Amino acid sequence: MKITIVEQSHKDDIEVIIKGSKKDKTVKSIYQTLLYYDTSIIAKKAQKNYTIELKHILYFDTVDNKTFAYTEDDIYDVQQRLYQLEDRLENTPFLRVNKHTILNVKKIKTFHSTINGRMEAKLLNEERIKISRRYVPDLKDKLGGSSS
Amino acid sequence: MKQYFNYFVKSLFIVNLIYIVLSFIIFQRLNITFLYIRLEIGAILIALILSFAYLIFKTDKGNDIVNVILAYLLIIPSLFIFRFNFGRFLFRSAWLIYILLIIFGIIYGIVLYVVSKKHQEEVKRLNELLEKNQENHKKSS
Numbered sequence: 001m002k003i004t005i006v007e008q009s010h011k012d013d014i015e016v017i018i019k020g021s022k023k024d025k026t027v028k029s030i031y032q033t034l035l036y037y038d039t040s041i042i043a044k045k046a047q048k049n050y051t052i053e054l055k056h057i058l059y060f061d062t063v064d065n066k067t068f069a070y071t072e073d074d075i076y077d078v079q080q081r082l083y084q085l086e087d088r089l090e091n092t093p094f095l096r097v098n099k100h101t102i103l104n105v106k107k108i109k110t111f112h113s114t115i116n117g118r119m120e121a122k123l124l125n126e127e128r129i130k131i132s133r134r135y136v137p138d139l140k141d142k143l144g145g146s147s148s
Numbered sequence: 149m150k151q152y153f154n155y156f157v158k159s160l161f162i163v164n165l166i167y168i169v170l171s172f173i174i175f176q177r178l179n180i181t182f183l184y185i186r187l188e189i190g191a192i193l194i195a196l197i198l199s200f201a202y203l204i205f206k207t208d209k210g211n212d213i214v215n216v217i218l219a220y221l222l223i224i225p226s227l228f229i230f231r232f233n234f235g236r237f238l239f240r241s242a243w244l245i246y247i248l249l250i251i252f253g254i255i256y257g258i259v260l261y262v263v264s265k266k267h268q269e270e271v272k273r274l275n276e277l278l279e280k281n282q283e284n285h286k287k288s289s
Contacts, residue, residue, distance in 0.1 A: 111274045113267040114212040116205050143277035
């Protein structure tokens, strides 16, 4: 892979051009990473609107039909529904892991299984998120393994 | 509640199926018929117990080892209902129910072991992928 940085100090916006096949795994991975660093969402906290970058979000969760974004220190109210977020974050490290949670795969520390067959992801902030078996193949895909 | 009803319907179907087969075998061999209402009440009670035990087994709350043991203890009364329904035809000796309890416990243990082993392998694979991803990320940054 050839990486070139063209010095343009007068420009505020960074422009990234990826040259390669759209189907290529590396291209996909670069695209996902760029999207992850470039996308932000608007969320509310105490009647104030905030723009939160995706890289700061641990997971999205739905409680009583309300969607919340969880960062390391705060919880924000998100106006979008979980399925809308799922569509929007399709090409990012975010993935639906159970009926009411979309998890940032980059924030997972380890995976655990319990004696009763439950699977959990331990996050960087030591929080535990339940992973439904239904979403394990997608999770493997997202982590770069085959789903079979 | 919806989930409990879902488990209940499935358990009732399976218990009814077992009851029909057993009643048929007993009828064929001993020419004895059972009172339908008595069998059905028994089947409903067993299905209620089984679905409740499964709900406890699967719950996210509490310690998972305690939940597994509690689920097994909850299943035990269903065996007594079973004996009450088919008593003298299937359990000629009183101690047979205890043998059945032990056999049931062993099967429960084996199933748990096999399932948890399978899940542990899956978790191991996921952890490997995660580690690989983290290494790649470190290299690139």
